[in-house]
Amino acid sequence: xxxxxxxxxxxxxxxxxxxxxxxxxxxxxxxxxxxxxxxxxxxxxxxxxxxxxxxxxxxxxxxxxxxxxxxxxxxxxxxxxxxxxxxxxxxxxxxxxxxxxxxxxxxxxxxxxxxxxxxxxxxxxxxxxxxxxxxxxxxxxxxxxxxxxxxxxxxxxxxxxxxxxxxxxxxxxxxxxxxxxxxxxxxxxxxxxxxxxxxxxxxxxxxxxxxxxxxxxxxxxxxxxxxxxxxxxxxxxxxxxxxxxxxxxxxxxxxxxxxxxxxxxxxxxxxxxxxxxxxxxxxxxxxxxxxxxxxxxxxxxxxxxxxxxxxxxxxxxxxxxxxxxxxxxxxxxxxxxxxxxxxxxxxxxxxxxxxxxxxxxxxxxxxxxxxxxx
Amino acid sequence: xxxxxxxxxxxxxxxxxxxxxxxxxxxxxxxxxxxxxxxxxxxxxxxxxxxxxxxxxxxxxxxxxxxxxxxxxxxxxxxxxxxxxxxxxxxxxxxxxxxxxxxxxxxxxxxxxxxxxxxxxxxxxxxxxxxxxxxxxxxxxxxxxxxxxxxxxxxxxxxxxxxxxxxxxxxxxxxxxxxxxxxxxxxxxxxxxxxxxxxxxxxxxxxxxxxxxxxxxxxxxxxxxxxxxxxxxxxxxxxxxxxxxxxxxxxxxxxxxxxxxxxxxxxxxxxxxxxxxxxxxxxxxxxxxxxxxxxxxxxxxxxxxxxxxxxxxxxxxxxxxxxxxxxxxxxxxxxxxxxxxxxxxxxxxxxxxxxxxxxxxxxxxxxxxxxxxx
Numbered sequence: 039x040x041x042x043x044x045x046x047x048x049x050x051x052x053x054x055x056x057x058x059x060x061x062x063x064x065x066x067x068x069x070x071x072x073x074x075x076x077x078x079x080x081x082x083x084x085x086x087x088x089x090x091x092x093x094x095x096x097x098x099x100x101x102x103x104x105x106x107x108x109x110x111x112x113x114x115x116x117x118x119x120x121x122x123x124x125x126x127x128x129x130x131x132x133x134x135x136x137x138x139x140x141x142x143x144x145x146x147x148x149x150x151x152x153x154x155x156x157x158x159x160x161x162x163x164x165x166x167x168x169x170x171x172x173x174x175x176x177x178x179x180x181x182x183x184x185x186x187x188x189x190x191x192x193x194x195x196x197x198x199x200x201x202x203x204x205x206x207x208x209x210x211x212x213x214x215x216x217x218x219x220x221x222x223x224x225x226x227x228x229x230x231x232x233x234x235x236x237x238x239x240x241x242x243x244x245x246x247x248x249x250x251x252x253x254x255x256x257x258x259x260x261x262x263x264x265x266x267x268x269x270x271x272x273x274x275x276x277x278x279x280x281x282x283x284x285x286x287x288x289x290x291x292x293x294x295x296x297x298x299x300x301x302x303x304x305x306x307x308x309x310x311x312x313x314x315x316x317x318x319x320x321x322x323x324x325x326x327x328x329x330x331x332x333x334x335x336x337x338x339x340x341x342x343x344x345x346x347x348x349x350x351x352x353x354x355x356x357x358x359x360x361x362x363x364x365x366x367x368x369x370x371x372x373x374x375x376x377x378x379x380x381x382x383x384x385x386x387x388x389x390x391x392x393x394x395x396x397x398x399x400x401x402x403x404x405x406x407x408x409x410x411x412x
Numbered sequence: 413x414x415x416x417x418x419x420x421x422x423x424x425x426x427x428x429x430x431x432x433x434x435x436x437x438x439x440x441x442x443x444x445x446x447x448x449x450x451x452x453x454x455x456x457x458x459x460x461x462x463x464x465x466x467x468x469x470x471x472x473x474x475x476x477x478x479x480x481x482x483x484x485x486x487x488x489x490x491x492x493x494x495x496x497x498x499x500x501x502x503x504x505x506x507x508x509x510x511x512x513x514x515x516x517x518x519x520x521x522x523x524x525x526x527x528x529x530x531x532x533x534x535x536x537x538x539x540x541x542x543x544x545x546x547x548x549x550x551x552x553x554x555x556x557x558x559x560x561x562x563x564x565x566x567x568x569x570x571x572x573x574x575x576x577x578x579x580x581x582x583x584x585x586x587x588x589x590x591x592x593x594x595x596x597x598x599x600x601x602x603x604x605x606x607x608x609x610x611x612x613x614x615x616x617x618x619x620x621x622x623x624x625x626x627x628x629x630x631x632x633x634x635x636x637x638x639x640x641x642x643x644x645x646x647x648x649x650x651x652x653x654x655x656x657x658x659x660x661x662x663x664x665x666x667x668x669x670x671x672x673x674x675x676x677x678x679x680x681x682x683x684x685x686x687x688x689x690x691x692x693x694x695x696x697x698x699x700x701x702x703x704x705x706x707x708x709x710x711x712x713x714x715x716x717x718x719x720x721x722x723x724x725x726x727x728x729x730x731x732x733x734x735x736x737x738x739x740x741x742x743x744x745x746x747x748x749x750x751x752x753x754x755x756x757x758x759x760x761x762x763x764x765x766x767x768x769x770x771x772x773x774x775x776x777x778x779x780x781x782x783x784x785x786x
Contacts, residue, residue: 059423076580078580100577100579101579121580123578142580165631167591169591170587170589170591171589171591174558174559174587174589174591174618177551177555178552178555178556178559178561181548181549183552184548184752185548185751185752186751187561187745188565190748191562191565191602191743192747194744195732195737197732197737199727199746200731203474203476204495205474205475206450206451206452206453206495206760207453207751207753207756209748209751210751210752210753210756211751212752213544213548213753213755215545215547216544217541217755219754220754239616240614240618242617243617244548245545296544319708338462339715353573354573355573355574356573356574357573357574358571363568363569368564370568371561371564371565372567372573372583374559374560377560377581377582378561378585379584379585379587380586380594382581384593
C-alpha cells in the first residue's frame with residue numbers, strides 16, 4: 039500500500055522546494071501549517087497535536103467544514119486532512135502550495151487526480167482498515183433483504199404483531215444459506231477487490247457453492263487466478279463473467295466497485311430484468327452504481343426479491359417520499375459501512391499518519407499511485 | 413433422529429389396539445381420521461391428501477385454529493398435525509385416542525410430554541430442517557444489534573438523513589469482526605446444540621477466536637469433546653463454562669436453549685450486569701429465557717451495547733409501548749427464525765410424514781424420545 043508516486047521532474051522538485059519555503063514563510067514560525075476539516079477525536083488528534091513542528095488549524099464544529107473556511111485556510115498550508123464531502127479541485131489547489139492531501143476515506147471520487155498529479159501533490163487515503171467493517175454490513179444487508187427485515191421489524195414498530203395471524207408461510211423469504219433440498223448458492227460480485235473477497239469469505243459457511251464476478255475491464259481475465267480463488271474459498275467454482283451472466287447467475291448480487299462516471303448505473307433496468315426473481319441486490323459501495331428509479335420499479339413489479347442499500351444516489355438528500363424509502367423490500371442504511379469505533383479510529387489514525395508522512399516527505403501508510411492520471 | 417419411544421407395556425399395547433379399532437369405527441369408513449390445524453400449502457398438503465386411506469379434516473381458514481373446533485374434531489382421530497399455538501394437554505388428549513401428535517415446530521413446550529408418554533401417544537416434531545434458517549437470522553441479529561440497524565434505518569425512515577451531520581464517529585457501534593488492533597473475539601452460547609453450532613460455524617470467518625458455552629446441567633463436562641470442537645471450528649478454544657463466565661467473557665451472547673420453566677429468566681439482571689458494556693445479546697430461541705424488564709433496564713442504563721431478539725416473552729402480545737420496542741438499541745423481529753420458503757416447506761413436509769408414520773405405525777422422520785418423561 040505504501041507506494042511512492044512517480045519521481046517528480048526537476049521542475050516539480052524545484053516547485054516543491056519553493057512550496058516548502060512558502061509554507062514556512064506564511065506561518066511565520068518556521069512550522070508547517072496543516073489544515074484538518076474535522077476533529078478526529080481524543081484518540082487520533084494527539085498524533086497531530088504532539089508534533090510541535092506543526093501549526094495545526096482544525097475545523098472544530100460538529101458539522102461539515104464550511105467550504106469558505108477551508109479555502110481561506112489553504113494558503114500557506116503544507117498539508118490538508120479532509121473528508122469525502124470536501125472537494126479537492128482547482129478552486130482548492132489554486133489557493134496554495136500543498137504537499138499532501140490526506141483523505142479519511144477509501145474512496146477518492148471527490149479528488150481531481152490528474153490535477154493532483156500535475157501539481158505534484160501526494161494523495162493519502164485509508165483503504166484496508168475498513169474492509170472488515172464494510173464486509174460485515176454487506177453480509178448483514180444480504181440477510182436483511184432476504185429475510186424481509188424492514189417489513190417484519192415494521193410489524194412490531196407499528197404495533198401490528200398482536201393482530202397478525204400466524205400461518206405456515208407468513209413473513210417468509212428466500213434463504214441465504216444452502217440447506218437440503220437446495221443444491222447450489224451463487225454469490226455474484228460487481229467488483230472483486232478486498233471488500234468483495236472479505237464478504238465471500240464470510241459467505242462460505244452459509245453454504246455458498248459458486249462465485250461469479252465482474253472485474254475492471256482494463257484488466258485481463260486470469261483463469262489461473264480464478265482456479266486459485268476456487269481453492270482458497272473452498273467453492274465449486276469462482277469465475278470472471280460478463281455483466282449479463284453476473285445478473286442472471288447470482289442468488290445475491292453484491293455491488294462493490296468504485297464510484298465515478300465509468301461505473302455509473304452499471305445496475306440499470308436491463309441488469310435488474312435479468313436477475314432471478316428470488317435474488318437480492320446489495321450495494322455497499324457507491325450510490326451512483328445503481329439506477330434508483332430502475333431499482334424501485336424492479337422491487338415494485340417483483341423482478342427481484344429485495345434490495346439492501348448502505349448507499350444511494352444523491353445521499354444524504356433522501357427523504358421519506360424517495361421511491362426506494364417507500365419500498366417495503368428495500369432495506370436502507372445511511373452509509374454506515376465503516377461505522378465501527380475500531381475502524382473509524384484506524385481510519386482517522388491512518389489519515390493523520392499519511393498527513394505527517396506527506397508534509398515530512400516520508401513513506402505513507404497508504405498512498406494512492408497517481409502516475410498515469412495526469 | 414428417528415428414535416422409537418419406549419416399548420409400550422402390554423397394557424399400552426392393548427390400549428393401542430383399542431384406539432385403532434375405535435378410530436376405524438368412528439370414521440365409519442374404514443379410513444383413519446387425521447386432523448390438521450393449518451393448511452400446509454400446495455406443496456405439502458398432497459403428501460396427506462394423496463393417501464386415500466386417510467379421512468382428512470383440515471382447518472382451512474387463514475388464521476389460528478379455534479380451540480373449540482380442534483377439540484370437536486379429536487374424537488375418532490388417529491393423528492393430529494398441529495402448530496406451536498395448539499396446546500396438547502389433558503383437555504385435548506381426553507377427547508379421543510390419538511396414536512400420534514405431530515407438531516410443525518422444533519419446540520414442544522406446548523405439549524404435555526409426561527401425559528403423552530403415559531397415554532402411549534407418539535410425538536413427531538421438526539428439528540434439523542430449520543437449523544440453517546435460524547442460524548442465518550441469529551447472525552443477522554448479532555450484526556444488526558452491533559451496527560445500530562434499528563437506529564440508523566430509523567434515520568432514513570423518519571426522513572432525518574438530509575439534516576443529519578456526518579462526523580467521524582457518527583452511527584458507530586462495536587465491530588463484530590475482529591480486525592487489527594482487535595486481538596480476540598469470543599462468542600458465547602447459552603445452549604450449544606445444532607443451531608448454536610451452525611451459528612458458530614458462520615462466525616468463524618468474521619475472525620472469532622474463542623467460544624464459551626453453557627450446556628444442559630444434566631450432562632457432564634467433556635474436555636475431550638471441547639478439544640474436538642476447538643479443532644473442528646478452527647478456534648483458539650471452545651470451553652464449557654458456568655453462566656457467570658458466559659456473561660463476562662462473551663462479546664456476543666447467543667441464547668439458544670430450549671424454553672420452559674427450567675430455563676425461565678436465565679438471562680436476568682444479575683447476568684446482564686456481568687456482561688461487557690460493548691457486548692450484544694441475541695435471542696432466537698424462546699422469549700421466556702430472557703427477563704424483558706431487566707433487559708430494558710440494561711439497555712437504558714448502558715450495561716450492554718444492544719440486543720437482537722427474534723422472540724420475546726408474551727409474544728405476539730407486544731405493543732408499541734412495550735419497554736423493549738421503545739429501546740432504540742433493541743432490534744426486534746416477530747419470530748421469523750425459520751421463515752424461509754425452503755425451511756417452512758421442509759417443516760410442513762416433515763410434519764406430514766411424521767403424521768403418516770404415526771398413524772401407520774412406521775418409523776418417523778423425527779420422533780421425540782418420550783422415555784423418562786412419564
